[in-house]
Amino acid sequence: MxxxxxxxxxxxxxxxxDLVLVxxxxxxxxxxxxxxxxxxxxxxxxxxxxxxxxxxxxxxxGRDGELYDAITGLPKPPINVPRGALIALADFTIERTSCRLxxxxxxxxxxxxxxxxxxxALEPGQVEVIGCNRAKDLTQAIGRLRECGAELxxxxxxxxxxxLASPDVVRTFVLATGAAFDGDVHRIADAARxxxxxxxxxxxxxxxxxxxxxxxxxxVSGIIRADGRMEALSWPTLLGREPLVAAMISPGDVGLVxxxxxxxxxxxxxxxxxxEHSPRHEAFLVVAADPSKIAAxxxxxxxxxxxxxxxxxxxxxxxxxxxxxxxxxxxxxxxxADLVIEVSKRIEELPVFDVVxxxxxxxxxxxxx
Numbered sequence: 001m002x003x004x005x006x007x008x009x010x011x012x013x014x015x016x017x018d019l020v021l022v023x024x025x026x027x028x029x030x031x032x033x034x035x036x037x038x039x040x041x042x043x044x045x046x047x048x049x050x051x052x053x054x055x056x057x058x059x060x061x062g063r064d065g066e067l068y069d070a071i072t073g074l075p076k077p078p079i080n081v082p083r084g085a086l087i088a089l090a091d092f093t094i095e096r097t098s099c100r101l102x103x104x105x106x107x108x109x110x111x112x113x114x115x116x117x118x119x120x121a122l123e124p125g126q127v128e129v130i131g132c133n134r135a136k137d138l139t140q141a142i143g144r145l146r147e148c149g150a151e152l153x154x155x156x157x158x159x160x161x162x163x164l165a166s167p168d169v170v171r172t173f174v175l176a177t178g179a180a181f182d183g184d185v186h187r188i189a190d191a192a193r194x195x196x197x198x199x200x201x202x203x204x205x206x207x208x209x210x211x212x213x214x215x216x217x218x219x220v221s222g223i224i225r226a227d228g229r230m231e232a233l234s235w236p237t238l239l240g241r242e243p244l245v246a247a248m249i250s251p252g253d254v255g256l257v258x259x260x261x262x263x264x265x266x267x268x269x270x271x272x273x274x275x276e277h278s279p280r281h282e283a284f285l286v287v288a289a290d291p292s293k294i295a296a297x298x299x300x301x302x303x304x305x306x307x308x309x310x311x312x313x314x315x316x317x318x319x320x321x322x323x324x325x326x327x328x329x330x331x332x333x334x335x336x337a338d339l340v341i342e343v344s345k346r347i348e349e350l351p352v353f354d355v356v357x358x359x360x361x362x363x364x365x366x367x368x369x
């Protein structure tokens with residue numbers, strides 16, 4: 001039986017919903033890979049919100065709720081919607097539902113699947129949602145859902161769409177992982193720990209933050225020198241110029257402000273430069289706008305931090321919980337309790353949920369449900 005066919009998770013979903021509501025009126029579910037339980041988690045939140053008569057808005061940062069994955073061909077859980085829910089979706093998917101929908105507003109946002117519209121569910125049912133695949137369009141769609149009456153908007157985040165972690169898009173989000181990411185509970189837990197670390201990066205010190213905000217408002221990158229002044233870089237992007245940028249760093253410099261993405265090559269070049277200039281009394285900062293702009297992999301991040309660097313962000317959405325799925329379409333089946341406990345050991349600051357098995361843990365200790 002598919003996990004999405006089970007009816008567990010109602011009481012546990014209420015707890016998860018409480019965490020979401022504390023953070024604001026828009027939350028996303030972001031998966032570390034396909035089939036990690038994003039939609040199952042979203043459906044649990046939808047059920048809990050419907051029980052409280054919360055006016056729901058639902059959309060996606062990609063394509064979700066289809067019967068079979070468009071790339072792998074594997075079966076997927078549908079998105080379940082209660083009567084009255086507002087859904088922002090493309091024209092192509094309006095007819096691919098098990099319930100009647102009433103279009104209440106067209107948004108003028110074009111996708112390969114047609115224009116994005118807001119439709120109201122006239123009865124409970126299942127929907128496939130193709131949503132906006134650009135941050136600015138998704139932000140607009142979420143705003144229109146609010147205008148149409150949504151008190152809480154849930155965003156099903158397609159795998160790989162890191163822009164969903166941007167505070168410009170959502171207020172909070174739930175991170176989803178599981179057996180589809182890796183078949184080993186320890187590697188799953190390690191990757192989840194690194195993802196939470198990345199999405200929870202600290203802000204730079206106030207003086208550096210002011211310099212970074214001024215630079216980013218102008219769309220420029222720059223080096224914050226030891227005396228606190230900002231030396232703007234003339235290039236519109238640092239891509240392809242990473243060794244040159246790293247060579248410009250002097251001992252005592254405060255950090256580098258990146259107006260665009262921070263990639264592997266940049267962190268590798270900076271790590272090499274920092275090792276050449278070691279030891280430093282303070283960490284060398286890389287300042288990005290928000291965690292969605294950190295495009296570097298875990299290995300590069302670790303190497304940069306080990307060399308004396310520190311990644312910082314000006315703004316961030318808050319991770320409120322981690323959800324786990326112990327099974328995968330390929331047949332992997334991990335022990336649900338082992339997975340929940342192991343992930344919670346590595347992420348002590350957040351609760352970890354399995355909304356189907358109705359298990360939750362914090363700090364490696366199973367919680368009563």
